[in-house]
Amino acid sequence: MAADFAHRAHDALNNPQLRRNFRRAMDGLMAKRAVQFADQGDWTKLRARGAAIKARALARLPDLLEEFERKATANGIHVHWAETTADANRIVLEILTAHDAKRVIKGKSMVSEEMHLNAHLHAHGIAAVESDLGEYIIQLAGEAPSHIVMPCIHKDKGEIAQLFTDNIKDQPYTEDVDALTAAARTVLRQQFAAADAGLSGANFLVAETGSLVLIENEGNGRLSTTLPPLHIAVTGIEKLVEKLDDVAPLLALLPRSATGQPITTYVNMITGSRKTEELDGPRQVHLVLLDNGRSRVYADAQLRDTLRCIRCGACMNHCPVYARVGGHTYGSVYPGPIGKILTPQLAGLDCAGDLPHASTLCNACVEVCPVQIPIADILVRLRTEAAEPSASPAVKGGGGGGSVVENTVWRGWTAMHANPAAYALATRALALLGNFIPAAAPLLKQWTTMRSKPKFAGKSLHQLARDKGFDHE
Amino acid sequence: MYAIHTDGVYWLYLLFSIGMNSAKWYYQIGAAQTARHRLGNVRMPATVTPPAAMPNIVYYFGTCLIDLFFPQAGLAGMELLKREGLRVVFPQGQSCCGQPAYNSGHRNQAREVARAQLDAFPQDWPIVVPSGSCAGMMRVHYPDLFKGDRDHDRAVAFANRVYELSWFLVHVLGFEQKLVDKGEKVTVTWHGSCHSMREMGVVDEPKRLLAGLANVTVVENPREKECCGFGGTFAVRQPEISAAMVADKIAAIGETGASRVVSGDCGCLMNIGGALDKAGKTTQAQHLAEFLLERCHGR
Numbered sequence: 001m002a003a004d005f006a007h008r009a010h011d012a013l014n015n016p017q018l019r020r021n022f023r024r025a026m027d028g029l030m031a032k033r034a035v036q037f038a039d040q041g042d043w044t045k046l047r048a049r050g051a052a053i054k055a056r057a058l059a060r061l062p063d064l065l066e067e068f069e070r071k072a073t074a075n076g077i078h079v080h081w082a083e084t085t086a087d088a089n090r091i092v093l094e095i096l097t098a099h100d101a102k103r104v105i106k107g108k109s110m111v112s113e114e115m116h117l118n119a120h121l122h123a124h125g126i127a128a129v130e131s132d133l134g135e136y137i138i139q140l141a142g143e144a145p146s147h148i149v150m151p152c153i154h155k156d157k158g159e160i161a162q163l164f165t166d167n168i169k170d171q172p173y174t175e176d177v178d179a180l181t182a183a184a185r186t187v188l189r190q191q192f193a194a195a196d197a198g199l200s201g202a203n204f205l206v207a208e209t210g211s212l213v214l215i216e217n218e219g220n221g222r223l224s225t226t227l228p229p230l231h232i233a234v235t236g237i238e239k240l241v242e243k244l245d246d247v248a249p250l251l252a253l254l255p256r257s258a259t260g261q262p263i264t265t266y267v268n269m270i271t272g273s274r275k276t277e278e279l280d281g282p283r284q285v286h287l288v289l290l291d292n293g294r295s296r297v298y299a300d301a302q303l304r305d306t307l308r309c310i311r312c313g314a315c316m317n318h319c320p321v322y323a324r325v326g327g328h329t330y331g332s333v334y335p336g337p338i339g340k341i342l343t344p345q346l347a348g349l350d351c352a353g354d355l356p357h358a359s360t361l362c363n364a365c366v367e368v369c370p371v372q373i374p375i376a377d378i379l380v381r382l383r384t385e386a387a388e389p390s391a392s393p394a395v396k397g398g399g400g401g402g403s404v405v406e407n408t409v410w411r412g413w414t415a416m417h418a419n420p421a422a423y424a425l426a427t428r429a430l431a432l433l434g435n436f437i438p439a440a441a442p443l444l445k446q447w448t449t450m451r452s453k454p455k456f457a458g459k460s461l462h463q464l465a466r467d468k469g470f471d472h473e
Numbered sequence: 474m475y476a477i478h479t480d481g482v483y484w485l486y487l488l489f490s491i492g493m494n495s496a497k498w499y500y501q502i503g504a505a506q507t508a509r510h511r512l513g514n515v516r517m518p519a520t521v522t523p524p525a526a527m528p529n530i531v532y533y534f535g536t537c538l539i540d541l542f543f544p545q546a547g548l549a550g551m552e553l554l555k556r557e558g559l560r561v562v563f564p565q566g567q568s569c570c571g572q573p574a575y576n577s578g579h580r581n582q583a584r585e586v587a588r589a590q591l592d593a594f595p596q597d598w599p600i601v602v603p604s605g606s607c608a609g610m611m612r613v614h615y616p617d618l619f620k621g622d623r624d625h626d627r628a629v630a631f632a633n634r635v636y637e638l639s640w641f642l643v644h645v646l647g648f649e650q651k652l653v654d655k656g657e658k659v660t661v662t663w664h665g666s667c668h669s670m671r672e673m674g675v676v677d678e679p680k681r682l683l684a685g686l687a688n689v690t691v692v693e694n695p696r697e698k699e700c701c702g703f704g705g706t707f708a709v710r711q712p713e714i715s716a717a718m719v720a721d722k723i724a725a726i727g728e729t730g731a732s733r734v735v736s737g738d739c740g741c742l743m744n745i746g747g748a749l750d751k752a753g754k755t756t757q758a759q760h761l762a763e764f765l766l767e768r769c770h771g772r
Contacts, residue, residue: 006711013717048515055513305513320700324717358711360704360718361576363671366516374516377617383578402579410574414582417537418589420566430541446712450719451747454542461535461544465563470533470551472565 005329005354012325018154022326025153029317032260033368050253051372053246054308057207061298064207064240065289071210075272078286085115088290092117092199092232093124095286099230101126101196105188107216107224108132109201110148110311111234111290113333114346117199128199129191131220133184140167146327148334149258149313154326188220198224198282202235203310204250205287208243212287214268215255222266231282233270237289238298238307250310253370257312293346293396300394302381306341308371313338315365315375321358330355337365341378348397349386356382427460518674519612521636523645524599530560532600534590534635536607536739537569543739546760550603550638553766557646566593572610575618576705584618587611591627600634601641603762604738605669608637613672637669639679639737639761652685655771660690661764662731664722664745666738667700679737679761686768692729696722703744719748726756733757735764 012018037043057064069079082088092115096104104121106112106128118128118139130139134152138145140163145151152160157175164183165173171183200221204213212233214221225231241247255261274281297303316322316336327335332343332352340359344352356379365375385398387406393399401407416426434456439448447453465472531554539547551561567590575583590611594600602608612635619628642648663683669675683691702708702718722745726734732755736742739760746758 006713009711009714013713051513051515058513302514308513320702320718321711321714324714324721354710357707358714360667360700360702360707360715362667362700362704363516364667364698364700367671372513372515372517374514377514377516380576380578383576384580385578387578388580410577410579410582413574414585417568417571417586420568420589420593423568424565427541434541443709446709446715447747448751449712450716450751451744452750454743454747456541457544459544461540461547461563462565464544464548465533465535465551466565468548468551470555471560471562473562 004331005358008329008331009325009358012329017156018326019324021154021156022323025150026317026323029260033257033314033317034260036256036260036262046249046253047370047372049249050310050370051308053241053249054310054371055305057241057246058238058298058304058307060242061237061240064242065237068205068207068210068240071207072205072287073210075210076285077210077212077270077272078284080286080288081291082288083291085290085292088115088234088288088292089117089120091288092234093121093126095230095232096121096126096197097124099197099284101230103191103195104128104197104199105191105195105224105228106130106132106135107198107200107214107221108135108151109199109234110145110333111201111236112199113145114292115234115290117234129188129195131188131191131218131224132216133181133218133220136184136188137163140164144328144333146335147313147316148311148336148338154328192223192227195224195228197230197232198226198228200225200231200233202233202239202287203254204241204247205235205239206242206244206247207240209271211244211269211271213247214270215251215264215266216268217259217261217265219266222268225268225270226281229283230286231270231273231284232286232288234288234290237291237294238309254310254312257314257368257370258317296396297342297345303345303378303394305373306338306345306378308373309338309342310371311338312370314368314370318364318368320362320364321360330358337375337379338373341373341375341382344382344397345395349382349393349395350397350400353386353397356380356386424462427462430456431458431460516613518671519609521612521640521644521674527645528559528599530562530596530598531641532594532596532598532634533561533563534567534570534594534600534602534607534611535563536602536604538739538743539603540568542743543760546739546742546763547603549760549766550601550762553638553642553648553762553769554601554646556769557648557651562596562598564593568593570607570610571618572607572614573705575610575614580618584622587615587618587628588624591624591631594631594634597630598634599636599641599645600631601636601638603638603760604740605637605666605673605675606738606740608635609668609672611635637673637675637678637737639682640673640675642765643678643681649681649685652682652765652769654686654688654768656686656688656768658688658690659733660692660729660731661733661735662692662694662726662729663697664694664701664726664734664736664741665698666736666741669737670698675737679735682761682765683735686765689768692731694725694729696725699725701741701744703740705740708744719744723748723752723754723756727754731756733759733764735759735761737761 137152146154202212322336385395389401390399535547571583571586615632619625702715708715
């Protein structure tokens with residue numbers, strides 16, 4: 001589905017409202033983040049620490065998963081392993097069915113989006129209501145998130161006001177943000193009270209203590225995980241950290257990178273279900289750990305860095321491509337730079353192969369990533385995985401080799417540039433004849449829609465250097 | 474905690490869970506064991522230090538784009554170095570750094586072209602490059618590109634000799650203090666190339682040079698550090714996004730009121746200058762080397 005990136009980009013680029021919404025929102029987010037990391041020295045030290053924490057955890061991932069399972073189980077959390085999203089959906093459905101749960105209130109979870117959990121539950125007669133305001137809005141609109149942290153960032157006040165008027169009983173049209181928030185709050189409070197189960201994601205899993213860490217701003221995460229009698233969390237296996245001490249530096253990085261907040265309003269740590277002496281909290285807590293291709297990513301020493309991601313979204317906030325086409329253009333759950341490296345690895349290069357190419361390799365994402373994921377290097381690696389034939393490709397759907405045309409072009413290019421005599425001949429020919437190439441020629445056609453045709457110089461620098469008497473050895 | 478899970482279905486989960494654990498799908502991965510304590514990879518801008526001794530000879534790598542389209546910009550860089558008393562050597566065997574193939578995923582082709590550059594620059598002299606992008610390819614990516622190759626050591630040594638022109642002018646030649654501006658009053662704006670800033674770590678150097686020119690007013694474009702949208706094959710694979718990016722770029726440049734946009738990379742200049750020209754704007758796009766030489770000569 002991601003093969004239509006260029007087509008969807010065309011639509012997005014020609015939607016002035018979408019472009020305005022994203023540009024304004026991303027500008028704001030970049031400015032807010034910059035304030036948080038004004039001191040370059042502190043930032044450099046902190047992100048190196050963040051990267052090291054995640055790299056260390058990944059290096060010991062199999063052990064940590066086992067340790068986490070032991071500790072969490074001892075805390076009373078039921079740990080489930082799901083190799084595929086189908087497995088994860090089945091597990092969640094079985095738990096809900098066993099509890100006769102019909103209504104689920106959801107905190108925000110990108111892994112549940114990855115599973116398309118809502119649709120799966122709906123098909124089995126279970127209503128899942130999103131309680132994060134942004135997720136609630138896009139659920140009303142029947143859309144997917146356009147940003148991993150701010151799912152409805154593509155919508156402006158007017159669109160949300162209309163959506164509420166159309167979907168919430170007796171809701172008059174208003175663009176007053178407080179009134180809109182209050183309206184959603186009223187609806188969602190009823191949903192919280194009526195829910196049979198709460199479903200959430202997790203930002204970090206602490207192996208040392210068997211805890212789930214969940215951060216949020218609206219309190220909906222806390223309500224989803226404490227009010228209903230049953231709490232199910234779904235998350236990826238890469239969320240592990242070794243120790244509780246590892247959480248603080250990551251918390252100092254995540255909200256500041258994401259929204260420019262020093263810390264989120266709520267930081268939830270869940271270490272088990274309601275104790276006998278406690279008055280509230282869920283009676284059962286389940287955690288579903290999803291692989292869905294992550295262990296294959298993990299197996300490669302370079303690609304593994306992808307799994308350091310803490311899902312802050314700073315890469316998309318700073319991406320000049322994302323800012324212009326928005327999240328839906330990527331056609332994947334994870335948009336932006338992280339989506340461009342994660343999606344092709346999870347879904348396969350055969351179905352998301354154009355995503356690694358939807359980048360200028362400008363490195364703006366690399367510059368702001370709080371865990372120093374070398375996104376540009378991984379983009380190039382994925383391009384290589386697709387371009388070079390391999391019998392045992394490291395990436396799903398890779399190893400097919402480039403197209404005949406593409407390979408021929410690059411062979412010709414190499415023949416010209418790897419041999420000084422061939423290069424001298426070719427550049428001489430281009431200097432003489434290059435300017436006769438019509439603007440409508442392949443490759444030039446795309447260039448000249450927006451720019452003048454580049455002019456070949458009559459004399460190359462090689463010639464000028466000789467003419468001016470510069471030494472050549 | 475187990476006491477409360479009395480319903481039979483829970484035990485099914487438990488059995489299921491045990492079944493899954495015994496399969497240990499995440500343990501099937503060999504690499505998980507072999508590289509256990511490996512730290513992750515990070516990519517920071519290159520840390521460049523001046524040559525140990527003040528050089529009197531430098532190599533000049535002109536880049537393929539300059540060679541074909543902007544030879545005067547390339548020549549200007551050579552003249553600037555020569556004016557400082559350096560012997561500037563331009564090997565005729567040079568062609569391209571290999572970045573186009575490398576960024577397209579054709580590593581083997583990129584390596585063959587890169588190897589031709591290793592051959593063309595045999596002496597232990599600094600290699601000055603009037604492009605942050607090509608310099609970044611050679612300094613930052615050659616060591617990776619040649620990993621496991623017979624020429625790896627040669628590639629690493631080569632990489633460590635690569636300098637971006639403005640950086641070399643500032644940090645090696647102290648050019649900033651030597652600038653005498655003989656030109657007319659002019660207002661310019663600077664465009665920083667992505668790879669110059671984020672691979673070579675060259676951010677302030679060009680602006681320090683511009684600031685050293687008495688008759689030049691530099692107006693900052695608030696979106697100076699945003700990519701202009703060229704990105705090599707990106708401009709062909711995603712022509713509409715690339716066009717939107719350069720349209721925004723020339724609009725932002727227009728808002729500065731500058732009569733020229735100066736940059737250190739001819740890739741960006743070909744894109745920005747081409748878009749300015751196509752849009753019928755009078756703003757000129759010029760390489761820093763050419764601009765500096767013009768100011769020194771007063772023309």
